[in-house]
Amino acid sequence: MAKLKVGILISGRGSNMAALIRAAASPGYPAEIACVISNVADAPGLPIAAGAGIATAVISHKDHPDRESFDRAVSAIFEEHGVELVALAGFLRILSRWFPGRWAGRLVNIHPSLLPAFKGLHAAQQALAAGVRVSGCTVHLVTPDLDAGPIIAQAAVPVLPDDTEETLSARILRQEHRLYPLVVRWFAEGRVAATGRGVTVKGIPSGGTLLFSPEP
Ligand code: GRF
Numbered sequence: 263m264a265k266l267k268v269g270i271l272i273s274g275r276g277s278n279m280a281a282l283i284r285a286a287a288s289p290g291y292p293a294e295i296a297c298v299i300s301n302v303a304d305a306p307g308l309p310i311a312a313g314a315g316i317a318t319a320v321i322s323h324k325d326h327p328d329r330e331s332f333d334r335a336v337s338a339i340f341e342e343h344g345v346e347l348v349a350l351a352g353f354l355r356i357l358s359r360w361f362p363g364r365w366a367g368r369l370v371n372i373h374p375s376l377l378p379a380f381k382g383l384h385a386a387q388q389a390l391a392a393g394v395r396v397s398g399c400t401v402h403l404v405t406p407d408l409d410a411g412p413i414i415a416q417a418a419v420p421v422l423p424d425d426t427e428e429t430l431s432a433r434i435l436r437q438e439h440r441l442y443p444l445v446v447r448w449f450a451e452g453r454v455a456a457t458g459r460g461v462t463v464k465g466i467p468s469g470g471t472l473l474f475s476p477e478p
Pocket of ligand 1: 274
């Protein structure tokens with residue numbers, strides 16, 4: 263069966279992108295990474311993708327008069343590569359309203375908190391400041407509102423008494439690297455369906471809405 267073609271947008275180190283590339287390298291995985299685009303020319307993730315033989319591109323907002331024209335340029339490159347699912351992976355630029363419309367139901371993001379708590383930057387620091395005992399990560403469909411689209415799956419981690427932003431972020435990141443490839447697999451297997459209330463994941467006992475995921 264043809265593999266689902268995934269396009270990834272990054273701005274930085276690209277560890278989630280690398281996790282998706284690693285997953286896609288295993289023979290039975292039903293998706294392939296067709297193209298990686300960065301809005302930052304020296305993003306450390308770019309050489310990782312290129313080194314894996316994946317097509318890469320840099321699109322700078324400086325070359326575009328407004329957000330939508332930037333987003334249309336990104337889309338055009340994904341279309342050239344036959345992309346069917348777009349995954350944001352540490353992409354730090356706010357999208358125009360046009361982009362989530364163009365990729366409706368086929369645009370996902372990973373965020374380092376149990377949304378809807380702690381949207382935006384420094385999610386681990388926000389969790390520590392709030393004193394929560396559990397945090398985690400969320401993969402969700404992207405809508406025009408920041409970090410607010412329907413939740414597809416979540417993985418939870420404990421917040422430990424002596425955690426710093428670094429230690430908690432690292433614990434969450436290890437779960438991100440498990441969760442994102444799993445959700446992309448679900449898309450490739452045609453399990454993810456938008457419903458009136460949000461998203462259901464067919465054939466997954468938890469429904470995909472909450473995944474308690476102890477570290478191996
Ligand atoms: C991750 O924590 C992700 O959840 C957030 O940005 C960070 C990106 O890290 N959206 P990386 O570039 O994937 O290493």
